[in-house]
């Protein structure tokens with residue numbers, strides 16, 4: 001098969017234990033007045049925010065803090081942070097936290113340059129953005145290294161993702177020490193997000209040799225360290241492996257995209273914002289894989305992933321191997337305590353039709369990238385099968 005693809009990623013990655021210490025030097029390259037965009041409690045509780053503001057100060061970078069970003073961030077929160085950025089004439093945005101603050105930091109960097117709601121960028125490409133540095137605290141979304149931002153419209157429940165070239169962070173600081181404080185549930189949900197990014201980028205229509213190689217390495221790291229990071233929160237090697245896997249998968253989706261699991265999960269956590277993104281993915285993955293497994297190329301790729309996860313081919317057919325991956329995924333979900341249905345997650349069954357529709361209106365690029373063509377009927381069936 002011949003390939004045609006486009007690969008671009010300009011984010012400088014500063015990876016390593018205690019790389020947070022470099023934040024001042026890095027930030028100083030881009031500005032002297034920073035807005036730190038973070039969540040409500042974890043980075044304060046574990047002292048990372050205080051450490052960061054001190055490190056910045058020592059390098060001559062003043063900072064103000066916006067700490068009202070909630071998990072599954074809303075348009076209102078982002079608009080408010082952008083207003084703070086404009087009012088204070090900041091020249092740099094630093095995202096600190098998990099995918100929610102990091103996604104928000106990229107959206108704020110764009111909206112700070114205009115005087116419109118961030119929602120309007122779904123239709124209008126921004127001309128430019130303030131420089132962004134991401135300092136990541138979860139190992140999941142890959143937001144630290146890609147251009148995407150996801151936001152929820154609380155009036156409608158819509159949760160689209162968007163990303164333009166000017167939204168790439170300038171630099172990312174990936175310090176596994178920060179991840180050691182993740183509670184088990186956050187480790188599980190974010191870690192499973194890495195798996196789904198790798199799987200969807202690896203099998204989607206936009207898959208390409210460069211993204212594939214990133215996914216394969218991410219799978220290897222997941223196999224070695226996802227469960228260990230879950231069971232041993234302070235195991236720095238496991239945290240480091242998962243941080244690298246998150247970045248690899250984040251780079252992979254930046255070029256190869258996501259698929260139906262993400263297309264359906266966004267309206268799930270958009271309409272039910274108490275659901276963690278990774279938990280929504282967990283509820284949808286097995287049924288989505290069952291649907292995609294019938295595609296010949298997917299089958300080949302699932303078989304390869306099963307091999308990376310230690311399954312021996314022997315006399316087995318490719319189909320057998322592909323189904324072994326399905327079993328492996330079920331086991332991982334069980335070990336991570338994520339064997340959940342949409343019902344368990346308290347999704348209201350009456351909303352499934354709305355959720356199915358919104359996958360096509362807010363995440364159509366992901367629907368189109370799925371290896372098997374999906375229409376509203378089989379999307380709804382998939383949701384119903386994932387509800388039981």
Ligand code: NDP
Pocket residue numbers: 038039040041042043046069070071072073097098099100101103137138139140141142143146147148149150178179180181182183186189190193253277278
């Ligand atoms: P969040 O950023 O929402 O964080 C989840 C929870 O974990 C929060 O309560 C947070 O606390 C806490 N937390 C984060 N880091 C730590 C830590 N080191 N120690 C203790 N607690 C911690 O989680 P995700 O990273 O999963 O981000 C999810 C968001 O990212 C969703 O909106 C999702 O749709 C989006 N996403 C973006 C992608 C992209 O490509 N850009 C791809 C996939 C998903 P606190 O609230 O105090 O910060």
Ligand code: MN
Pocket residue numbers: 140141193197262277
């Ligand atoms: Mn995701």
